[in-house]
Amino acid sequence: MSRALPKNAMRTVLVTGAASGFGRGVVSALLARGFRVLATMRKADARRESFASEIAKYPDALEVLELDVTNAEDRDAIAQLATRRGLDGLVNNAGYGLFGALEDVSEAQLRAQLEVNFFGLALLTQALLPALRIARGFVINLSSTMGTTAFPLTGAYCASKFALEGLSEALYHELSPHGVRVHLVEPGGHRTDFATNVTWGDRVTAAYSGQTRGYRALYTRLASGSGTPPDAVIAAVAALAQRPSTRLRIPVGRDARAIATLRALLPDSITLPALSLIFRRVFPKNGPRPVTAIAPQSEAR
Template sequence: MSTTWLITGATSGFGRLITERALAAGADVIAVGRRRDRLAELARLAPEGVRITTVELDLTAPEAEQVLTDAVRTAGGLDVLVNNAGYGLFGAVEQIDADEARAVLDTNVLAHLTVLRATLPALRASRGRVVQTSSLLGQFAWPSSGLYSATKGAVELLSEALAHELAPTGVKVTVVEPGTFATEFAGNLRVVSPADVYAPTVGKFLSDFAQLPPEAFGDPGTVADAVMTVAALDEPPLRLAVGADAVDHIRASLVSRLAELDRWEPLSLKATHGAAAGPV
């Protein structure tokens, strides 16, 4: 029996590769993207007997939720959502102006919520799968990644809550955390050049990153393969780091956070002694 997938950001990077793999596996696909020419390319790639519906859409547009709801209804339901659209914004936290910050939050966080609202009723009906694309930078931040990490951290935590909320319905949620891969991401990101005060931190990091050799960037097909695997699992992980650098950096961040928690535990307990228990 064929499954139906909805994939955002389907025209480039991980989204394009996942779309190609889903089509090759015989899935019907609702491919969502902003580039008409690339959506047409995907339509031509669809094997005979496989249905692809292309939706040219800016996910931050006011009508986006209704357009996606209508597409799912026309498709007759939905089994897998790959909530993948987004872009990078790098620069010193102080230097990211309000318009830049609002734009990246709209695309990387609020648009994800738009997609979820449009698709979750159908996914509950099918006891389907939600795959949320995050990043290794959803678990920690580097100099220059503050706003981008904030958006991916938001995706991580809203997805964790969503997994708990959907557990009784049978819908499974997985957050995929890719490391550094050779996609079009670098060509599409926005970089704010650092002021002199941030040259030793933000400037150095951006310079060092720009000088990484080609072999430092993994094969993006690895991420697409991982998505195909977790979407088929009966009990998929909540989080899946993909790439050796993602595993290493996330592990180092978690170890560092645990060490800090242990180091300052006496002060934490002293500060809260006698205080009423409960969340802040």
């Protein structure tokens, strides 16, 4: 049974990657719900200005702080601050996508992907857990549909999110006796800066050029502003912060819920070949048909 926390308890939550997308929205949603927020990001000094109206509205509740999750000194500084002040919640949101066929991503790109989406997150969480255990607080990890179901040409990103899912499930059990909640929010595709910030493999092997063109076309469309607004993900994170829940995985978005339901109901022997067929149609080996090759209906007859 879930229990709402007292509204007036001023609890402190740290959000990573708070400059844009879900993170930016979560900061506003938590402030509006009466939380004290440590909004952390890279280049915080240059970005503080974009929080001016909220700093004016919540002068005692919002702090904008520097944190590159891959930087050990940044993590140490944040951990010291959290230990001094106390910390009730951590929203591990910072992340990005490295896309492209495995043959097309360099070792440095592969390692950087895991460094941000997994190692940085894991080490930050490790550093903040002593404070979170004292507060009997919570950890909310931004995973993805791609944390449970892999798509082609996204192996590096999927690996980072599958790793996060494993870590989080272990922590769910490990920390429950200590009163610390762990949740995985698993969004489907949503409109943030994610598509713009996708890094592609540093080469395109001829064998994958068609599939890569198809995937890039999809992400160019998403980067141009189409897609589901981020509100439901932001609301899901804020609700978990406010109202204790025993749920580990929370898929958000119609696509995410549909895939989660299919995976829960059907065995891999059915879903994997079916998904493979779909992926072969959506990202064909020879690439999407050029628009000019599609004859108008009247001429095609």
